[in-house]
Amino acid sequence: MTEIRQPTPRRGTNLPRMGDFNLTVILEAIRRSSGGLSRVELAQIVGLSPQTISNISRRLLDQQLIVEAGKEGSGPGKPRTILRLNPAGMYAVGVHLDPAVITFVVLDLLGDVVKHSRMATPGGDPAGVITGIAEQIQALIEESGVDASKIAGLGVAVPGPIDLDEGSVVEPPLLTRWNRVRIREALADATGLETLVDKDVTSAAVAETWAGGASGAGSFVFMYMGTGIGCGIVLNDEVVRGTSGNAGEIGHIVVDPEGPQCDCGLRGCVKSSCIPQVLVAEAEAAGVLDGNRHGADGPEVQERYAELCDRADAGDERAIAILDKSATLVARAVSVVTNTLDVERVVFGGPFWGRMSPYFLDRVPGLLDRNNAARMIHGLEVVGTGVGEDVGAIGAACLVLEHMLAPRAQRLLLEG
Amino acid sequence: MTEIRQPTPRRGTNLPRMGDFNLTVILEAIRRSSGGLSRVELAQIVGLSPQTISNISRRLLDQQLIVEAGKEGSGPGKPRTILRLNPAGMYAVGVHLDPAVITFVVLDLLGDVVKHSRMATPGGDPAGVITGIAEQIQALIEESGVDASKIAGLGVAVPGPIDLDEGSVVEPPLLTRWNRVRIREALADATGLETLVDKDVTSAAVAETWAGGASGAGSFVFMYMGTGIGCGIVLNDEVVRGTSGNAGEIGHIVVDPEGPQCDCGLRGCVKSSCIPQVLVAEAEAAGVLDGNRHGADGPEVQERYAELCDRADAGDERAIAILDKSATLVARAVSVVTNTLDVERVVFGGPFWGRMSPYFLDRVPGLLDRNNAARMIHGLEVVGTGVGEDVGAIGAACLVLEHMLAPRAQRLLLEG
DNA sequence: ACTAGGGGCATCAGTGACTGAGATCCGGCA
DNA sequence: TGCCGGATCTCAGTCACTGATGCCCCTAGT
Numbered sequence: 001m002t003e004i005r006q007p008t009p010r011r012g013t014n015l016p017r018m019g020d021f022n023l024t025v026i027l028e029a030i031r032r033s034s035g036g037l038s039r040v041e042l043a044q045i046v047g048l049s050p051q052t053i054s055n056i057s058r059r060l061l062d063q064q065l066i067v068e069a070g071k072e073g074s075g076p077g078k079p080r081t082i083l084r085l086n087p088a089g090m091y092a093v094g095v096h097l098d099p100a101v102i103t104f105v106v107l108d109l110l111g112d113v114v115k116h117s118r119m120a121t122p123g124g125d126p127a128g129v130i131t132g133i134a135e136q137i138q139a140l141i142e143e144s145g146v147d148a149s150k151i152a153g154l155g156v157a158v159p160g161p162i163d164l165d166e167g168s169v170v171e172p173p174l175l176t177r178w179n180r181v182r183i184r185e186a187l188a189d190a191t192g193l194e195t196l197v198d199k200d201v202t203s204a205a206v207a208e209t210w211a212g213g214a215s216g217a218g219s220f221v222f223m224y225m226g227t228g229i230g231c232g233i234v235l236n237d238e239v240v241r242g243t244s245g246n247a248g249e250i251g252h253i254v255v256d257p258e259g260p261q262c263d264c265g266l267r268g269c270v271k272s273s274c275i276p277q278v279l280v281a282e283a284e285a286a287g288v289l290d291g292n293r294h295g296a297d298g299p300e301v302q303e304r305y306a307e308l309c310d311r312a313d314a315g316d317e318r319a320i321a322i323l324d325k326s327a328t329l330v331a332r333a334v335s336v337v338t339n340t341l342d343v344e345r346v347v348f349g350g351p352f353w354g355r356m357s358p359y360f361l362d363r364v365p366g367l368l369d370r371n372n373a374a375r376m377i378h379g380l381e382v383v384g385t386g387v388g389e390d391v392g393a394i395g396a397a398c399l400v401l402e403h404m405l406a407p408r409a410q411r412l413l414l415e416g
Numbered sequence: 417m418t419e420i421r422q423p424t425p426r427r428g429t430n431l432p433r434m435g436d437f438n439l440t441v442i443l444e445a446i447r448r449s450s451g452g453l454s455r456v457e458l459a460q461i462v463g464l465s466p467q468t469i470s471n472i473s474r475r476l477l478d479q480q481l482i483v484e485a486g487k488e489g490s491g492p493g494k495p496r497t498i499l500r501l502n503p504a505g506m507y508a509v510g511v512h513l514d515p516a517v518i519t520f521v522v523l524d525l526l527g528d529v530v531k532h533s534r535m536a537t538p539g540g541d542p543a544g545v546i547t548g549i550a551e552q553i554q555a556l557i558e559e560s561g562v563d564a565s566k567i568a569g570l571g572v573a574v575p576g577p578i579d580l581d582e583g584s585v586v587e588p589p590l591l592t593r594w595n596r597v598r599i600r601e602a603l604a605d606a607t608g609l610e611t612l613v614d615k616d617v618t619s620a621a622v623a624e625t626w627a628g629g630a631s632g633a634g635s636f637v638f639m640y641m642g643t644g645i646g647c648g649i650v651l652n653d654e655v656v657r658g659t660s661g662n663a664g665e666i667g668h669i670v671v672d673p674e675g676p677q678c679d680c681g682l683r684g685c686v687k688s689s690c691i692p693q694v695l696v697a698e699a700e701a702a703g704v705l706d707g708n709r710h711g712a713d714g715p716e717v718q719e720r721y722a723e724l725c726d727r728a729d730a731g732d733e734r735a736i737a738i739l740d741k742s743a744t745l746v747a748r749a750v751s752v753v754t755n756t757l758d759v760e761r762v763v764f765g766g767p768f769w770g771r772m773s774p775y776f777l778d779r780v781p782g783l784l785d786r787n788n789a790a791r792m793i794h795g796l797e798v799v800g801t802g803v804g805e806d807v808g809a810i811g812a813a814c815l816v817l818e819h820m821l822a823p824r825a826q827r828l829l830l831e832g
Numbered sequence: 833a834c835t836a837g838g839g840g841c842a843t844c845a846g847t848g849a850c851t852g853a854g855a856t857c858c859g860g861c862a
Numbered sequence: 863t864g865c866c867g868g869a870t871c872t873c874a875g876t877c878a879c880t881g882a883t884g885c886c887c888c889t890a891g892t
């Protein structure tokens with residue numbers, strides 16, 4: 001299947017590439033506008049001549065990616081014809097393979113969820129699980145009732161590390177038996193769909209650029225709050241994948257010099273001091289959560305973490321202290337990343353985000369600002385994602401949309 | 417002067433842009449080859465047709481950016497004409513404003529230094545210093561004897577934080593009085609040259625891409641070992657500047673949970689535990705370096721640090737221990753950055769690098785490999801820069817060359 | 833109701849960069 | 863000396879963007 005990575009050395013470009021690129025530029029402008037755009041507005045925004053806009057609009061209309069949606073006239077003159085995305089112009093399927101749960105979505109061109117489903121992650125043989133996923137995908141497509149010919153492909157979000165070239169999962173900590181499984185190939189064969197694989201946090205960042213509205217533009221870091229904590233990075237509207245697709249590994253940033261010992265030899269790393277599992281254990285040790293149910297699997301932790309948040313919401317000081325402290329620690333890790341990359345925004349999201357958000361939004365912005373090396377020059381926006389809990393699966397589907405339709409510079413270059 | 421930053425929203429592209437871009441692509445291919453390339457080879461590498469290569473070659477020859485340099489024939493058929501960069505085709509002036517010393521260079525198109533000079537950084541009023549810099553630049557250009565019409569511009573590397581939009585220095589820690597000084601404007605006016613300002617670490621990274629040979633390709637982090645420690649970031653052959661040009665601030669990454677208290681409230685940050693000034697103080701406290709000369713200004717520290725290295729080179733165990741520990745700590749910070757960005761290479765350089773390199777090259781590669789989150793997928797190359805001590809000033813000049821001639825995607829987009 | 837006016841948008845040629853086919857050039861080899 | 867093969871150039875041809883021009887559609891005034 002198509003490669004995501006950039007070839008090197010850099011290759012030239014030619015006329016058809018240019019045309020395709022401009023098409024995606026226009027599509028993106030329409031996508032990022034709130035209520036659609038007229039041809040004249042487009043010309044102004046993208047800097048191309050009105051004629052070119054007209055030509056490209058026609059191509060987009062022919063491809064049914066956009067529709068003419070009413071007119072907007074104020075004052076004399078012919079009213080502007082508004083161009084909007086056609087939600088039914090393209091669909092993509094996304095799968096998020098999480099250690100605890102597998103999420104499936106069908107997304108339309110707007111990035112809205114048409115259909116979704118979940119299943120607990122089976123513990124068995126990867127090959128069997130992959131077959132199950134493929135079946136579930138087929139069922140979901142049928143149930144969704146979308147035109148199968150409009151499905152552009154399948155995106156798969158997996159926990160890292162991954163090998164982007166191989167399209168494989170490489171020794172994910174919580175998915176034993178999934179070592180060097182070439183899931184891209186396997187799912188492409190099983191479903192017949194063009195398939196892209198990427199890391200869950202990268203997918204989440206792509207979801208934000210595609211379905212996240214204003215907070216998905218420019219340069220930002222997406223903090224993915226899941227079973228682990230990782231980040232997706234977007235610089236100048238393009239996601240950063242890294243050499244092998246493993247960018248965003250921040251688990252060993254030291255955030256608490258007095259924190260617990262980590263397997264890396266240091267103390268107080270992110271992954272040993274502020275992931276939900278650790279917080280839950282801390283709460284149990286402190287007697288905030290009763291019992292010592294050491295169920296360390298995904299859903300169990302999420303449930304216990306929700307309990308912890310319930311206590312805090314109810315006013316339990318000790319529960320609040322644990323959450324506040326976790327916010328402080330996470331903020332330190334975020335500061336490291338934002339200072340390294342000088343981004344303009346931090347977007348929080350992921351399955352655990354919903355419950356923790358009030359505690360984080362209360363403290364993190366101030367902490368980040370205080371540690372912002374570029375404090376004198378610009379602020380640092382902190383927001384929660386609008387994409388919701390299924391951001392992994394939605395992002396996976398967005399990988400496909402992004403690959404087909406985003407104005408990446410890569411698109412201009414000739415292929416090897 | 418021209419903006420470095422990318423506008424948003426993304427704008428379209430057109431025919432002339434495409435031509436210019438392809439020209440830079442070909443130039444880069446020639447630049448990155450060891451002994452020049454023929455037209456046929458170029459066609460193969462950049463993916464354009466031989467005719468296009470011929471046309472663009474003619475443009476490059478007309479502009480005197482390349483020259484035909486001999487033929488290379490093996491076997492029957494017309495021998496290939498080798499195209500090489502013409503060193504005299506373009507020059508750039510670079511200035512590195514360091515708290516201790518100001519370095520000046522004139523660079524040719526190959527990235528080789530034609531002429532260079534230094535002066536101690538005067539402590540006076542910024543306006544006066546800037547006048548002095550401008551005079552020194554004029555003198556250097558005259559002495560170098562290069563054709564003034566071939567000088568493409570002036571690059572200025574300054575310590576952060578900076579404001580890239582303003583072209584100004586913003587409260588650099590060791591340059592008091594230099595707050596919000598619009599040095600780009602001032603030097604452009606004073607010299608009449610097109611002027612670009614960027615952070616020293618970013619400039620160093622650009623130097624590596626332009627003058628560093630093979631180690632300047634692809635995705636890497638440039639660790640700048642100076643009075644402070646910072647990094648320049650290059651992803652997919654393009655330097656990362658960040659929203660305001662302040663990317664690469666890694667001073668507050670925690671690397672030693674038992675380290676000294678930092679002004680940020682944590683312990684063991686990079687800037688409080690492994691910058692030369694701290695190591696020298698440590699050595700003095702331990703009696704490795706005699707006396708307690710607390711001269712904390714730049715040249716003084718560099719001298720004392722050299723002494724420390726001398727001791728280590730001579731076999732002083734305690735001196736070696738201090739340097740080894742600093743290598744360990746720096747490696748931790750580097751790991752944070754490389755795991756966040758998943759780059760393929762780390763390049764060390766900067767004024768202090770020469771003396772510390774044996775100790776670092778001995779330990780850092782192993783430590784980085786051990787902490788590499790993508791260890792199973794790819795290795796992490798560690799090299800010292802070939803650019804030398806003046807990497808800041810050379811990088812400053814390279815900013816100009818890069819801006820004029822590098823195949824940045826940005827070049828394709830229409831301007832606002 | 834009709835007309836003037838103005839802005840949106842399409843049509844038509846024009847420019848310029850890349851491409852394909854064929855011609856030309858240049859050396860080695862028989 | 864003539865043949866051959868590879869490198870490069872010449873000459874149209876294609877196609878995306880641009881500028882000029884004109885049609886279309888709506889508002890507003892009479």
